[in-house]
Amino acid sequence: MNHLLDFSGGALIAALLIYSLSFVFFAIAVGGKKWSNREPAEHGRRWGWIAFGAALAGTAAHVTFFVTRWIAGGHIPTSNMYEFMTMLAMAVMLAFIVIYLIYRNILLGAFTLPLAVILIAYASVFPSEIQPLIPSLNSIWLRVHVTTAALGEAFFAVGFAAALVQLLRVVDFTRTDKAGRKARRWTEYTLVVIIIVIGFLVSVFSFRAAGYEADFQQTVVKTVNGQEQTYVQKVKYGLPPFVKPHNSETVSVKPFLGMEKPLFEAPSWMNGVNAGRKLNTIIWSLLSGLILYGILRLVARKQLGAVISPHLSDIDPEDLDEISYRAIAIGYPIFTLGALIFAMIWAQIAWSRFWGWDPKEVWALITWLFYTAYLHLRLSRGWQGSKSAWLAVIGFLVVLFTLIGVNLVIAGLHSYAGVS
Amino acid sequence: MISNTKCECGHQNHIGTVLCEACGKPLIELPDDGQMPAEMRYDGVARRSQKANPSWIDRIWNFFSSVKVAVWLIILTLIGASLGTIYPQEDTFINLDDPAAYYKQNYGNFGVIYHALGLSRTYQSWWFIGLLVMIGTSLVICSLDRVLPLYRALAKQQVRKHLQFLTRQQVVYAGAVPGDQNTWLDGFAKQLKKKRYRIWRDGDALLAEKNRFSRWGPYINHIGLIIFLLAVLGRGIPAWHMDQYISIDDGQTVPIPGTNFFVKNEKFTVEYYTDAELPPTLKGSVRPKMFNTKATLYQCTAACDDPTRDPVLERVKTHDIQVNHPLAYKGLKLYQYDFSEQLRLISVSPVIVNKKTGEQFGPFKLPMRNPALTYQVGPYTLELKDKFMDFGLDEQGRPMTKSRDPNAPAFVFLIKGPDLSAGGEPYIYFPKQNDKVKFGQDVLNRAVADKLDIRVNAMKDVSFSEYTTFLNVRVDKAMPFIWTGAAIFMIGVVIGFYWQHRRIWLRFDGGTLTLGAHTNKNNFGLRNEVAAALNRTGIDVPAKSLDNRRKTH
Numbered sequence: 007m008n009h010l011l012d013f014s015g016g017a018l019i020a021a022l023l024i025y026s027l028s029f030v031f032f033a034i035a036v037g038g039k040k041w042s043n044r045e046p047a048e049h050g051r052r053w054g055w056i057a058f059g060a061a062l063a064g065t066a067a068h069v070t071f072f073v074t075r076w077i078a079g080g081h082i083p084t085s086n087m088y089e090f091m092t093m094l095a096m097a098v099m100l101a102f103i104v105i106y107l108i109y110r111n112i113l114l115g116a117f118t119l120p121l122a123v124i125l126i127a128y129a130s131v132f133p134s135e136i137q138p139l140i141p142s143l144n145s146i147w148l149r150v151h152v153t154t155a156a157l158g159e160a161f162f163a164v165g166f167a168a169a170l171v172q173l174l175r176v177v178d179f180t181r182t183d184k185a186g187r188k189a190r191r192w193t194e195y196t197l198v199v200i201i202i203v204i205g206f207l208v209s210v211f212s213f214r215a216a217g218y219e220a221d222f223q224q225t226v227v228k229t230v231n232g233q234e235q236t237y238v239q240k241v242k243y244g245l246p247p248f249v250k251p252h253n254s255e256t257v258s259v260k261p262f263l264g265m266e267k268p269l270f271e272a273p274s275w276m277n278g279v280n281a282g283r284k285l286n287t288i289i290w291s292l293l294s295g296l297i298l299y300g301i302l303r304l305v306a307r308k309q310l311g312a313v314i315s316p317h318l319s320d321i322d323p324e325d326l327d328e329i330s331y332r333a334i335a336i337g338y339p340i341f342t343l344g345a346l347i348f349a350m351i352w353a354q355i356a357w358s359r360f361w362g363w364d365p366k367e368v369w370a371l372i373t374w375l376f377y378t379a380y381l382h383l384r385l386s387r388g389w390q391g392s393k394s395a396w397l398a399v400i401g402f403l404v405v406l407f408t409l410i411g412v413n414l415v416i417a418g419l420h421s422y423a424g425v426s
Numbered sequence: 427m428i429s430n431t432k433c434e435c436g437h438q439n440h441i442g443t444v445l446c447e448a449c450g451k452p453l454i455e456l457p458d459d460g461q462m463p464a465e466m467r468y469d470g471v472a473r474r475s476q477k478a479n480p481s482w483i484d485r486i487w488n489f490f491s492s493v494k495v496a497v498w499l500i501i502l503t504l505i506g507a508s509l510g511t512i513y514p515q516e517d518t519f520i521n522l523d524d525p526a527a528y529y530k531q532n533y534g535n536f537g538v539i540y541h542a543l544g545l546s547r548t549y550q551s552w553w554f555i556g557l558l559v560m561i562g563t564s565l566v567i568c569s570l571d572r573v574l575p576l577y578r579a580l581a582k583q584q585v586r587k588h589l590q591f592l593t594r595q596q597v598v599y600a601g602a603v604p605g606d607q608n609t610w611l612d613g614f615a616k617q618l619k620k621k622r623y624r625i626w627r628d629g630d631a632l633l634a635e636k637n638r639f640s641r642w643g644p645y646i647n648h649i650g651l652i653i654f655l656l657a658v659l660g661r662g663i664p665a666w667h668m669d670q671y672i673s674i675d676d677g678q679t680v681p682i683p684g685t686n687f688f689v690k691n692e693k694f695t696v697e698y699y700t701d702a703e704l705p706p707t708l709k710g711s712v713r714p715k716m717f718n719t720k721a722t723l724y725q726c727t728a729a730c731d732d733p734t735r736d737p738v739l740e741r742v743k744t745h746d747i748q749v750n751h752p753l754a755y756k757g758l759k760l761y762q763y764d765f766s767e768q769l770r771l772i773s774v775s776p777v778i779v780n781k782k783t784g785e786q787f788g789p790f791k792l793p794m795r796n797p798a799l800t801y802q803v804g805p806y807t808l809e810l811k812d813k814f815m816d817f818g819l820d821e822q823g824r825p826m827t828k829s830r831d832p833n834a835p836a837f838v839f840l841i842k843g844p845d846l847s848a849g850g851e852p853y854i855y856f857p858k859q860n861d862k863v864k865f866g867q868d869v870l871n872r873a874v875a876d877k878l879d880i881r882v883n884a885m886k887d888v889s890f891s892e893y894t895t896f897l898n899v900r901v902d903k904a905m906p907f908i909w910t911g912a913a914i915f916m917i918g919v920v921i922g923f924y925w926q927h928r929r930i931w932l933r934f935d936g937g938t939l940t941l942g943a944h945t946n947k948n949n950f951g952l953r954n955e956v957a958a959a960l961n962r963t964g965i966d967v968p969a970k971s972l973d974n975r976r977k978t979h
């Protein structure tokens with residue numbers, strides 16, 4: 007069994023590498039058109055096919071990972087954060103393949119593949135061991151629900167990627183009036199957010215590779231049934247501590263660049279040791295993301311949007327608008343079925359009620375209502391184009407909050423084990 | 427604002443019509459240069475909500491039929507729902523005696539505000555339910571408002587359209603055709619037929635249409651939603667809804683309150699993961715793998731409420747109830763909810779020992795629940811006078827039972843037999859050894875205790891329950907409607923999103939072809955289809971150049 011598990015892990019690394027290659031090929035397809043002595047259309051077509059072929063190969067490796075892990079674990083690998091995020095990345099690739107086959111748009115590849123890579127990298131932050139299921143999670147409906155919902159969300163992700171291209175495409179970097187500057191600023195912010203996510207991944211993996219560790223403990227006194235009980239809660243940081251948990255003692259801190267103890271303490275309203283760790287992670291992500299962004303800006307000497315935008319000129323924004331909308335339109339029924347209807351069937355069987363206003367359920371409903379509003383807004387004039395692209399971007403943020411944020415911030419029935 | 431609704435083609439239109447219902451000529455000049463693609467929703471046909479002088483009923487109608495209002499309702503619901511996830515809702519706690527204090531203690535001042543605003547009961551609040559009801563109303567009215575005009579627009583379509591109608595579509599081509607006009611038209615029609623278009627012709631004008639049914643998708647999904655929302659409201663009807671919890675020891679049979687069903691817990695089992703099955707970090711931890719209540723459901727056929735007689739039970743179903751596998755029978759559902767590990771006697775089989783002679787009689791089987799009223803054991807007759815399931819003494823020192831659960835069972839018999847007075851003598855029996863000592867059985871029984879003893883000889887004569895299982899009993903008559911609504915919704919969205927209504931009109935004016943095409947979605951697909959048909963009939967145009975939207979910038 008363990009051999010199979012090793013093989014499975016290898017297949018995922020292979021998928022990750024091939025996706026990265028595919029991204030490079032797509033980037034060449036898009037960016038290389040302006041190279042000298044090349045027929046731009048021919049160049050785009052040829053590299054587009056190579057890149058898409060690589061994307062297919064990567065997806066095949068990814069599916070191999072999924073199937074072998076399923077066999078090794080005895081249950082479908084969707085039951086913790088690591089498994090869910092890798093599965094979501096696979097779903098994004100499947101959705102991408104569908105939309106790519108309809109529209110053959112290389113820009114879509116150039117923006118979707120990094121998304122898949124980021125998702126897999128994010129998954130790897132979580133412990134990857136196979137965990138046995140507790141009874142309520144051992145249900146065929148739960149599996150159907152999770153996979154179908156992920157596929158729906160994957161189409162929303164592709165819609166997001168297309169919307170992002172569209173926004174970068176229509177932003178006019180020569181405009182200096184107020185509206186023009188506003189559009190530029192927001193597009194740039196979106197890129198900064200993505201770079202912060204990358205900054206988070208880079209810092210987590212660098213310090214993990216270096217074996218960094220810091221430990222804290224917190225003593226909590228609780229009154230249970232009139233009796234005072236003392237608990238000691240421990241927490242392990244994987245990143246050097248700028249901030250330690252509220253009211254905690256330092257057990258050990260490996261020095262990092264002369265930093266031997268935390269700089270300050272988490273505020274009192276951040277209860278618990280994990281809140282301190284999460285705050286520290288957020289500070290690290292912001293810091294490393296902004297540094298990364300600063301370096302990129304120094305190299306480019308202009309806004310990143312202005313670097314990317316010129317490469318997008320030979321596609322019509324209307325087509326991007328349609329691709330984004332189509333991806334969402336295809337995803338909407340799948341999402342409804344998976345995230346709401348199958349979820350209700352499972353909840354009815356497992357918890358004896360089809361709906362319980364659990365935070366995760368509510369956020370699935372919010373996601374659905376958001377995309378419903380998007381679809382209705384598009385019925386009226388003036389809500390197509392950039393406005394609807396922004397909605398597609400925000401919609402995907404809502405999806406991400408539902409998948410990740412709810413687990414980080416709000417705990418409920420659905421919270422996965424090992425969430426960091 | 428619009429007074430003249432008669433079109434130049436002679437058709438008298440309803441007030442509010444944007445494009446002539448017959449020929450499609452724009453009736454309202456748009457403020458821009460008239461080159462924008464036309465407003466094609468309902469083909470420009472008027473709706474009830476577009477009356478010239480609205481009465482107050484019309485105003486309400488207009489309010490609820492507006493998509494803009496619908497979007498606001500949806501957004502408000504979305505924001506309201508998100509507020510409810512900031513802190514746990516009150517109903518997630520099994521028993522919260524003082525919610526205000528709880529929120530204050532755990533979430534400080536924000537908690538106080540949260541509770542005071544009623545956000546700790548967001549989903550039961552009048553405003554949240556009000557929003558859902560308004561969405562429901564809006565769904566009904568907007569569908570009624572639009573479905574007839576849409577039907578009218580689609581049922582009677584004129585083949586020959588006004589030139590302006592064609593040139594203002596999303597996909598437009600204008601130019602000469604190669605060869606004979608009629609031959610080309612036949613060829614073009616044939617190409618479209620291959621793509622499953624239906625063709626109508628009127629002289630040298632043509633209309634090709636496919637997937638008209640997909641236009642009904644939104645109405646079907648809205649009907650599904652209406653059914654769903656009504657079913658959710660229906661769950662408020664008491665007779666439609668039951669939700670209660672029952673606890674059953676191994677081997678025990680209990681009535682399900684409010685029904686004439688009884689359920690027996692034959693045996694509850696719990697299985698844990700072994701260390702070998704656990705990953706390294708979880709080794710040594712207790713992780714349940716499966717809970718199982720082997721349950722039998724009985725229907726009571728007689729003496730159901732008669733306390734003096736045993737109910738007559740008829741077995742209807744035996745099922746292994748597990749999490750995710752409830753027992754279901756005619757709308758009644760039994761779910762595995764929880765369990766507790768608690769040793770409880772089910773029955774004992776004691777013997778009666780004559781202390782003088784040392785003779786033993788019996789054993790006789792004494793179940794804790796529903797024991798017989800008399801037992802004949804050897805020369806002894808036992809009449810059951812009283813029983814206490816959870817023996818204790820009240821303030822005056824009188825025996826009483828603390829609960830109905832057999833935690834400390836005690837039986838009071840009137841015993842007749844050798845050496846005993848003719849009228850019988852009372853005798854209290856504690857089946858559990860530690861109760862016997864704790865409550866001083868021999869002291870209580872006084873002289874009789876010297877004459878006889880009731881005792882259990884071996885463990886095999888005791889049967890006990892290790893676990894108590896907790897089941898959740900549910901009846902939810904609205905569920906079929908919930909699922910029906912959900913299914914209809916899905917059918918509607920699939921029809922509406924995975925097929926698209928496409929129409930192509932064309933006409934000739936002095937030998938020049940003008941073609942316009944429209945779809946409610948997927949302009950890209952329509953464009954390619956038109957371009958392919960044109961290419962195959964000798965008109966070589968790139969698909970992109972047909973897109974009318976592009977010419978506007």
Ligand code: HEM
Pocket residue numbers: 378381382385490491492493494496500561562564565568569572576641644645647648651919922923
């Ligand atoms: C949660 C509630 C709702 C959901 C999930 C929902 C869902 C949908 C969907 C999926 C479509 C198809 C969109 C498309 O084809 O692009 C649609 C269309 C539409 N909806 Fe809703 N809807 C809701 C509420 C409402 C309400 C309250 C109104 C009232 C004004 C409304 C009015 C419309 C209209 C006018 C259309 C277009 C119909 C057509 O194309 O002929 N919807 N709705």
